[in-house]
Amino acid sequence: MTSRSGEADRLRELALLRRVRDRIDREYAQPLDVEALALDVHLSAGHLSRRFKAAYGESPYSYLMTRRIERAMALLRGGDLSVTDVCFAVGCQSLGTFSTRFTELVGMPPSEYKRLAGAGAAGIPHCVLKQVARPVRNREAPAAAHY
Structure with a gap:
């Protein structure tokens, strides 16, 4: 029993x-x-x-931030909003914390992601882009090599 x-x-x-x-x-x-x-x-x-x-x-906090970063990535790919607008649209109260967490999960700052996503996403179906561009969970993104 x-x-x-x-x-x-x-x-x-x-x-x-x-x-x-x-x-x-x-x-x-x-x-x-x-x-x-x-x-x-x-x-x-x-x-x-x-x-x-x-x-x-x-x-729970890490899961919440991952959700926010996923949504931020989608908004930044849209290209209509500034990084600051996206930060507040996804529920973050601090641009610094948002940028730091975004960089940890995605591997680049949100401003760079916005610039690259706008140029590189043309012609890629949204469903494919969403899967490929998903933020890394449970670990930080690998640091970019600086030579």
Whole structure:
């Protein structure tokens, strides 16, 4: 009987974690923090962070920033918005933090990405470009070689 209740608890917890992940996916541009996400599913912030990382390989904050950077990449490829406008459109409050995290995940600053994406994406179907241009998860982008 204990293994069944343990399994049921694990499945309930996974459902809560999926709810948190879905909320991040939906509301990435809103001001979200781990405490608010945890409150929504009646867990402590520390417990949510530990369990989310165990389930998805990264913390809720890291997952949120990855979502924001993915969306920022799409907006920058569109070319209509400035880097600053994109930063605020995806829910970041600091241009410096946005640029730093973007560079860590993508391997280049957002301004360079915007310049290169505008020139290099012509003729590539959007569905292919989205897959190829996805930011690196759970590790930083390899540093560019400087000679």
